[in-house]
Amino acid sequence: MMIESSQKTNNNFLTNSDKLILSELAEGIANYYFYNGAVNPEVIASENNISYSYGNYKDSFDGMIECFNKDFHIYINIDRLEHAYTERARFTFAHELGHFFIDEQRNALLLGLSPSHSCFTDFSSKNYAERQADYFASCLLLPQNKIETDCLKRKFSFQLISELSKKYQVSLTATAIRFTIIGNYPIMVVYSVGGKISWYCYSKDFPYWSLRHGKIKIPENTVAGDYFYNQVTSKSTQEVFASDWFDNVFESHTRRKFNEHCVFGTKSILSIIWEG
Numbered sequence: 344m345m346i347e348s349s350q351k352t353n354n355n356f357l358t359n360s361d362k363l364i365l366s367e368l369a370e371g372i373a374n375y376y377f378y379n380g381a382v383n384p385e386v387i388a389s390e391n392n393i394s395y396s397y398g399n400y401k402d403s404f405d406g407m408i409e410c411f412n413k414d415f416h417i418y419i420n421i422d423r424l425e426h427a428y429t430e431r432a433r434f435t436f437a438h439e440l441g442h443f444f445i446d447e448q449r450n451a452l453l454l455g456l457s458p459s460h461s462c463f464t465d466f467s468s469k470n471y472a473e474r475q476a477d478y479f480a481s482c483l484l485l486p487q488n489k490i491e492t493d494c495l496k497r498k499f500s501f502q503l504i505s506e507l508s509k510k511y512q513v514s515l516t517a518t519a520i521r522f523t524i525i526g527n528y529p530i531m532v533v534y535s536v537g538g539k540i541s542w543y544c545y546s547k548d549f550p551y552w553s554l555r556h557g558k559i560k561i562p563e564n565t566v567a568g569d570y571f572y573n574q575v576t577s578k579s580t581q582e583v584f585a586s587d588w589f590d591n592v593f594e595s596h597t598r599r600k601f602n603e604h605c606v607f608g609t610k611s612i613l614s615i616i617w618e619g
């Protein structure tokens with residue numbers, strides 16, 4: 344498997360070829376072990392002779408994978424993830440499996456190039472290898488065939504992302520990202536931390552590809568911008584115009600109507616944007 348440099352950090356999320364490779368890898372594993380039922384990362388670990396444990400490690404990591412004498416062990420930090428059965432613990436477990444199943448990363452662990460690997464998961468890290476493992480986790484836990492059935496004849500709204508997130512016990516961030524690839528309506532997802540855009544991604548048929556102020560600065564007249572610049576928190580879906588968020592908007596399309604729904608984390612904001 345050819346995966347691009349693991350040292351790269353950028354705001355371009357992941358390359359299209361990496362997304363394709365990672366989704367095929369994860370879906371193959373999900374279908375092999377759980378063709379009909381819900382995916383259980385613990386079972387995948389056991390079937391691959393990966394041991395695991397849940398422990399209290401304060402703030403040092405969400406999860407970690409370690410390779411010792413060619414044996415792999417996954418640590419899940421319940422201090423940060425509450426307990427073993429939260430959606431974040433489940434996602435972190437799937438993320439650690441990504442480091443094992445992505446050839447380049449497993450080989451680095453086996454060769455002792457990175458004998459242990461501390462992770463902060465759910466698309467919060469700017470490290471490319473972490474983002475790859477996060478993406479693998481979202482594909483593993485949100486199988487395409489099941490999501491497509493769930494979305495049939497559904498009109499898009501934030502409620503749909505919320506329902507899928509609850510049903511598959513995966514965060515809203517991971518669910519929204521997955522929706523850009525396999526959902527039935529074009530959306531854009533923008534993730535900001537501390538007033539700056541960390542990354543954004545969008546469905547291939549979303550009408551705009553570039554943001555008003557480029558890849559870092561949040562545009563002012565948006566729901567995310569209102570929070571950063573005016574300390575206004577809108578928890579419901581709000582209407583925005585094409586020219587509020589996007590660059591390269593035809594003059595006749597500046598008032599084209601979009602919706603933005605923000606999810607506010609402790610440090611982050613996830614903006615989900617769709618036309619309508």
Ligand SMILES: [Zn+2]
Binds near residue numbers: 438442461473
């Ligand atoms: Zn990781």
